[in-house]
Amino acid sequence: MSDDDSLLEYSEIVMKMFGNEDDGFEFYNNYAYEKGFSVRKEYCKWDNGHNAKTLRKFVCSCEGFRAEKEVRREIKKRRPQNITRCGCCAQLVIAQDPNTGQWYVKDFIDEHNHPMTEPDLACFLRSHRRISDDQKAEIVQLQISGIRKHQIMDIMVRRYGVYDKVGFTSRDLYNFCHRNKAETLSGGDARTIISYMTESKRRDPDFFFQYKTDGRGHLTGLLWCDFQCQMDYRAFGDVVVFDGTYKTNRYNLALVPFVGVCNHEFCPDDGRCNKYLCRNCKNNVSPCLNPVGGIDDLLAWCCNCWSHEIRRCLNGCQDWSDEEDVSDHQVHTELDLAVT
Template identity: 45%
Template structure:
């Protein structure tokens, strides 16, 4: 009759107890966590930004994302004296957005779990350095793996050379999803790019708006002229008001004109689309082809009904 612990196992000449092994592993993990926490508390930073970069790198290694929240400033000078960094899963979603009767669209997955992990830093005004006032490193959610971390918000940063690459590829007509495939192949994986597809779309949209902001109508007219050079049957017409502001515009390409000749028995237009900035309704003229698919005959923008003549002239 053996008196050996039933949970112990033997491998070669060595035996170990599973329960003892787990206890030792947990103790070692706690000891490592305490060492990391102590090393973080002893840190001092020359600026608030340096502290954020350090904590964000720490979060990347651990598997979570960081966001800024509470600040405290000097009353007279307005200088920053206190900063509060949080885990991105801190807080909770408003209860009304969990009610299907109030929220008409499909509910999204919960991303806030009231996580209490945080880092508080304070400025030592005498020495001019920032020090850690409080650190709490206990998460109530699963930490992301290293394969998932590059897609977290605080770890997605578009570098200047990536912006240049995106602008260059888009300038020659490459679509955004293809641009992301090129970047993924160039950097050796989707996680190595540092951004997601949505970031590329947002950057492209901001870049286009910044280019048009200083040209407005002239930039649009220049685009129309370039389209007409590439497509001789491309048609556009416009009107300017007394202040040299674009008042009305209509355009259609050669394919749209041919579609109108074939399927223009019924024309539908909808003026409910509105640009927030210029307050000019965008009006597409559409119909239905022989496959019962929507086809576009032309598009227009105007501020008065008198611009409808531009659409009639294009016929």
């Protein structure tokens, strides 16, 4: 760009007026996109009553330097990011006119001490990546449909043709999904899962679930079995599996999938199924969990719920011994065992 063009561009920018602070940021961010750099909000000034902003400073993302203590720190919990701040002086300062309420350009510096990003790569700079409201709604719907995050990103790329037209990166997608999940569970994750189970039961009368709480109302056990599990129960045979995971989450709850099958074409209906499962639970799950106490009662509660549902969804009864396998079909239920 020639000197005359630069001077003309400078004159046009310093004469700009904005309705509010956000308009000023959008203008400077679009300008930065065309030039090949990223911007961020840095300094603001408030009125005497600290009720409204009267000045805002936007700077190049390379402004300033990384704190010296961060550079010299020897023990780091995370891998340090690349140093991107190099003391760039480029900035746009806007202030509010107290008479008109309009925002005007108070200072503008367009001198950078670093190379500009290539035009086809500018879309990946931080201030130019954004997930629109329509994209957010679509991502949520795809998640509800059971599509995984990396597959959602592939769908977006295919829709827009190329990565630079999507408007965000895979990391932005993962961050949005995490924030959306946190907002969904903000009212209480236990309450959320119970509401979800209740809604599933309303949509599918064959859906089964029971939960258990302690004296303080805290969720300590949850057992569920959907219609697909019941169909699988009628189809396969001859293994009993207990796969326990001990305290792998923030709640110190063990997730135990129960899978039981048998090839003898009968279903016990005299209560000994409960004893069989309890015996296997205590022999196979309890030693692995090694809880402080209270696991027997919880296992008995689980088994009562489990065997009751099995007897409900199966027809037929035939005598069997304790040494034989439980049933003719596969059962797949999942139980959260509290081991506090």
